Amino acid sequence: MKIYDYLIIGAGSAGCSTAYFLHKEDKSVAVIDREGIAGGASGAAGAFLSPLPGKKNLYNTTVNDALNFSIDFYEKLLPDAVDKKGVLRVANDNFQEDKLAQNHIEHTYFDTKKIQYISKDFRDIDGYFYENAAVIEPIQICKELTKECDFYKEDIKELTFKNGYYLANGIKAKNIILSQGVSSHLVDIPYVTISPIFGLRIDVKTTSNVPFNIHKSISVSTNKRDGNISIGATHERHDSSKMECLTTCDKCSFYVNSDDMQINTLLAQADELIKLENLEVTKIYKGARATIKSYFPVIGKVVDFEASLKKHPSIKNGTKIPQESLEYYPNMYIINALGSRGFVFGPYLAKILTEHILYNTQIPKELSTQKLFYKMARNK
Ligand SMILES: Cc1cc2nc3c(=O)[nH]c(=O)nc-3n(C[C@H](O)[C@H](O)[C@H](O)COP(=O)(O)OP(=O)(O)OC[C@H]3O[C@@H](n4cnc5c(N)ncnc54)[C@H](O)[C@@H]3O)c2cc1C
Known part of the structure; x- marks a missing residue:
């Protein structure tokens, strides 16, 4: 049985962009989607790439940085689709x-x-x-992003982790990326509460x-x-x-x-x-667009909420526990909540996530899983 370095669940803008950057770093990548490539929100998108004007703040700076990166990226990737x-x-x-x-x-x-x-x-x-x-052209773009990766049209109901490997419908991998859009998370991630906005x-x-x-x-x-x-x-x-x-x-x-x-x-x-x-x-x-309250997307390692609180119950009272001391699902990452700007954010976030996974670079706090974890843990 082939063992992939990365198994990506969800073939939308988020998953396909992550597949592209991981593959570029010589990793073997499989992408899974129950609906086919760009069968979710990504296939429905306009897909308009526009700036977010207004006085500078953290959110519009993130959007506009992502826009500059992504337009340039798509023009090099597939000029005929732009x-x-x-x-x-x-x-x-x-x-x-x-x-x-x-x-x-x-x-x-x-x-x-x-x-x-x-x-x-x-x-x-x-x-x-x-x-x-x-x-x-969102569907053409997603297909181009994944053309060097293996694609499986499967509906994953369960993920198992044994002896250092994940198994999903018979597909085996060392690492998992969850890019599921509005679908229910395959593991418990209560601090990433996705609200769908249909369009x-x-x-x-x-x-x-x-x-x-x-x-x-x-x-x-x-x-x-x-x-x-x-x-x-x-x-x-x-x-x-x-x-x-x-x-x-x-x-x-x-x-x-x-x-x-x-x-x-x-x-x-x-x-x-x-x-x-x-x-x-x-x-x-x-x-349906996947959004969270803060409007920022979320990327990074998946914190195990219950195990982290069990290990550090004082987090609830505001004790500062460094993120390295939290408990994480092994070799599991998420990229989600791209909201109404999935094709603006996709490549930009996927590059940041890939560099974090492979080179341990820092994820900006406002985009991190840990920020959402601490927020929910302290409110508990
Ligand atoms: C009508 C509409 C217009 C939009 N217009 C724009 C626009 O103009 N510009 C822009 O940038 N963005 C736009 N967006 C937003 C953009 O489409 C989304 O932000 C983006 O597509 C999200 O990408 P994603 O990969 O996170 O999610 P999705 O594209 O939804 O991908 C998630 C995929 O995961 C799969 N999946 C989930 N769980 C499982 C499982 N257990 N097993 C197998 N497969 C699974 C789903 O089938 C789905 O295909 C629009 C969205 C909509 C709905």
């Missing part, structure tokens, strides 16, 4: 003019006259143009020319290489009043608004930005 034509951000209630204008990201203000000069199809809008923005995105055909991506409350892409324009995406929380959960979040259909309502909302919001002539919806995509 349309980098920039994005026009139009102010809305959440993102008013000052946030769009006052920041360190290079931008140009386009008034209505200039926008009308670019295309008569634009509605009466003005906005801020950011050059470093793109739209990519729907559409592809449309139109005879109109959209010169760059446009974003207000939703995004409208430029005309992509396949002739489509992506419009997305909605944000829907689970309607928990309806019924108990009988399925995993990525399969759930109990959301507040029907597909038709969501499609109509997307089309109406797109129409506020630009007139799309001879419009025809060609494909509907649905998925």
Whole structure:
């Protein structure tokens, strides 16, 4: 039986990017997904790569660093799957003019006259143009990232660890990476509480020319290489009043608004930005984004919550225990909670995680598993 160095569970942006960087370091890597490559949220993504404007803070700095890294990375990886034509951000209630204008990201203000000069199809809008923005083909990208790795279409219900090796549906490996998106963790990780945010995105055909991506409350892409324009995406929380959960979040259909309502909302919001002539919806995509309260993604070694608290019960009272003294699941790592920016974060986080695993480099605190562990342990 082949023994892999790494077994990655979940073939979305997180898992595929991690597979790529580990393989580049000459590690043997297997990737598993019950739905195929990019069968979860990653296959549904827009996939828009846009800056997060506003006054500098830790979160938008992380997003914008990730964006700069990832656009460059994808352009080198698979240029044919990247349309980098920039994005026009139009102010809305959440993102008013000052946030769009006052920041360190290079931008140009386009008034209505200039926008009308670019295309008569634009509605009466003005906005801020950011050059470093793109739209990519998410499924092609995920396939390219994993093309040198072995892929297994399996549903893993259980992981066993024996004599230093993990076994999952007969596949054996020394190390495990959990990149499961909204699906239930395969081991107990109570401090990483994932909330799904469901979303729907559409592809449309139109005879109109959209010169760059446009974003207000939703995004409208430029005309992509396949002739489509992506419009997305909605944000829907689970309607928990309806019924108990009988399925995993990525399969759930109990959301507040029907597909038709969501499609109509997307089309109406797109129409506020630009007139799309001879419009025809060609494909509907649905998925669930994995988010946690802090909005930061999480990467790193998987802390064993119960064993760590048993070893250091005084953590609950605030005693500072260094992270090296915590208990961890052996050779197990996680990369998750990429939220609405899975393709912005994917390669950036996967590189940090790979360097941490192989060279013991530090993971920034705000992204670490330990930060979430301490928070929950102290609240217990
Ligand atoms: C409608 C929509 C639009 C979006 N638009 C954008 C966008 O424009 N830009 C952007 O950057 N991001 C966007 N996102 C967010 C982005 O898609 C996600 O952040 C990203 O895909 C998350 O990647 P992931 O690998 O963590 O999760 P996923 O892609 O969900 O991958 C997790 C995978 O794990 C598999 N899995 C889990 N458990 C098991 C198991 N036990 N056995 C086997 N397989 C398992 C699942 O089948 C799934 O395929 C959007 C998301 C949605 C839903």
